[in-house]
Structure formats: structure tokens, C-alpha cells
Amino acid sequence: xxxxxxxxxxxxxxxxxxxxxxxxxxxxxxxxxxxxxxxxxxxxxxxxxxxxxxxxxxxxxxxxxxxxxxxxxxxxxxxxxxxxxxxxxxxxxxxxxxxxxxxxxxxxxxxxxxxxxxxxxxxxxxxxxxxxxxxxxxxxxxxxxxxxxxxxxxxxxxxxxxxxxxxxxxxxxxxxxxxxxxxxxxxxxxxxxxxxxxxxxxxxxxxxxxxxxxxxxxxxxxxxxxxxxx
Numbered sequence: 001x002x003x004x005x006x007x008x009x010x011x012x013x014x015x016x017x018x019x020x021x022x023x024x025x026x027x028x029x030x031x032x033x034x035x036x037x038x039x040x041x042x043x044x045x046x047x048x049x050x051x052x053x054x055x056x057x058x059x060x061x062x063x064x065x066x067x068x069x070x071x072x073x074x075x076x077x078x079x080x081x082x083x084x085x086x087x088x089x090x091x092x093x094x095x096x097x098x099x100x101x102x103x104x105x106x107x108x109x110x111x112x113x114x115x116x117x118x119x120x121x122x123x124x125x126x127x128x129x130x131x132x133x134x135x136x137x138x139x140x141x142x143x144x145x146x147x148x149x150x151x152x153x154x155x156x157x158x159x160x161x162x163x164x165x166x167x168x169x170x171x172x173x174x175x176x177x178x179x180x181x182x183x184x185x186x187x188x189x190x191x192x193x194x195x196x197x198x199x200x201x202x203x204x205x206x207x208x209x210x211x212x213x214x215x216x217x218x219x220x221x222x223x224x225x226x227x228x229x230x
Contacts (some may be wrong), residue, residue, distance in 0.1 A: 046082050051153050054111055054215065056080055056162050057146065059221050061205060066132060066142040069098055072100045081128065082109045096136030103129050111151065126150040140224040145217070152215035155187040158184040158207060166192035166207070 044060075047053040060080065064073045077086050084106035091099050105127045126149070132142040153161065169191040180189045191208040201224060208217040 003167040003172070005096065024060050029156075033164075044080050046079050047110060048082070049110060049142075050148070050151050050215075050222045051157065051161070053081065054153055054158070054218065057144065058146070058161055061203065064129065064201065064203075064222060064223055064224075066144055066220065067140050067224055072132065074092075077102060077104075077130075082107065084108050098134040100132045101129070102131070103127075111148065142220075144220040146219075147205075147217040149216065150210065150212075150214060155190075155209060155213045157216065158215045162194075162205065162207065166194045168192055169206075181211055183213070185211070185212045 022103045044056050045052060047056055056094060056221075060066055060071075070076060071080075072088060072090075074086055074088060077083060077088075081104070083104050086102060086106075088106040091101075093099065105125075107126050107128075111126050126147065128144070128146045130142075130144045132140065134140050152158075172189070183189045187209055188211040188212075189209065191206060193204065193206045195205075196203040201222065203223075204219075204221040206217075206219040207215060208219075210216040
């Protein structure tokens with residue numbers, strides 16, 4: 001398999017079959033996505049750290065769970081991301097579109113509250129927004145945007161989770177308005193993207209890294225291109 005990331009070329013063969021990861025039975029979360037159990041060979045564990053959370057996002061992408069109604073329940077979302085709480089909003093638009101929106105920034109089990117030198121408690125900035133729109137035409141579009149300021153997997157750890165065949169995106173100019181501060185590590189401030197296109201699905205995964213080359217943002221965009229009557 002041809003790779004555009006030379007640093008992980010040696011592991012490309014092992015990554016090619018990484019559509020799911022093996023889990024011991026005692027770690028299965030039986031409440032997650034019960035109606036999709038026949039479609040996936042393993043279930044998602046409730047993550048205990050940033051690496052396990054990233055693996056869950058990879059699993060969700062691989063199996064298109066963000067397109068399924070079962071994904072958008074409080075219990076499923078809390079299990080998949082180990083959330084303290086989540087806000088789910090469902091709306092029916094006048095044009096017949098049905099939209100589900102999910103937001104949360106409460107991940108204390110993975111991003112615990114810490115104390116700085118002045119004794120003030122704070123939480124590293126972390127946020128997640130998820131949305132799915134079932135259009136009146138039958139088209140379904142969905143996306144997951146997960147971001148964290150610090151503590152994400154390092155660059156090499158990230159590729160062990162998400163595989164290869166990514167394309168590097170043009171960087172923002174450091175120090176400008178809206179741009180990142182100068183990188184402090186190799187691969188710092190970089191963003192990489194991969195796309196999958198088939199007859200029915202179009203998927204895009206964008207991975208961004210902070211100035212210390214830690215994974216800081218995961219953006220998943222999916223479209224089910226099958227339409228009613230088509």
C-alpha cells in the first residue's frame with residue numbers, strides 16, 4: 001500500500017487491516033448500539049484515556065455509527081465517550097429535514113480537573129459536537145467534531161490508531177490572527193486528511209495536531225448518498 005506518510009511506512013501493512021480493534025469480553029459495553037450488534041464484530045469500550053477515546057472515534061468512523069439512530073441516545077453517547085453529561089437536541093424542520101445535535105464538554109474521567117500553581121482548579125479545554133441530518137430527500141449527513149487543547153496522542157501514536165494514506169494540508173501561518181503559535185515539536189501544528197468515496201458513502205477524516213505534535217482535533221464528515229427512489 002502506498003503511503004504519503006514516510007514515518008509510518010514500515011507499519012503500513014499492519015495498519016491496513018485496522019478497521020476494528022480486538023477487545024477482551026470483560027471490557028465490552030453491552031448497552032452501546034444494541035441494534036447494530038450484527039453489523040460490527042466488536043463493541044466499544046468506555047474509554048479511560050485519550051488513546052482509547054481516539055480508538056472509539058476510529059471505530060465509529062469505520063462502522064458508520066454516526067449515521068445510525070441508535071448512536072444518538074444518552075446512554076450510548078456516555079458509554080462511547082465516557083461523558084459526565086450530554087445535551088441532545090432533536091428538531092424537525094419545515095422542509096421535512098430531521099436534525100439531531102449533540103454537544104458536551106464534560107469529560108472529567110478522561111480530562112480530570114487539575115490544580116495550577118495558584119491553587120485554582122481548571123479543566124483543559126475540551127469540546128465535542130455531533131450532528132446528523134436526515135434530509136427529506138433521503139440523504140443522510142453526519143459529522144463529529146472533537147477537540148482538546150492538550151493531552152492527546154502523539155503524532156506516531158495517532159497513526160497507529162487511524163492508519164495511513166493521509167494527505168498533509170497546507171498550514172496556517174504561525175502567529176497570525178486565528179493561526180497557531182509556532183510549533184515546539186516536529187509535526188506540530190500540522191493537519192492531515194483522508195477521504196473515502198463509494199457508490200453510497202462519502203467520508204472525510206481530518207486530524208489536526210497542536211504545537212507539541214499532540215492530536216488536538218478529530219473531524220469526521222459522512223454523507224450517505226442514497227436518495228429516496230434512487
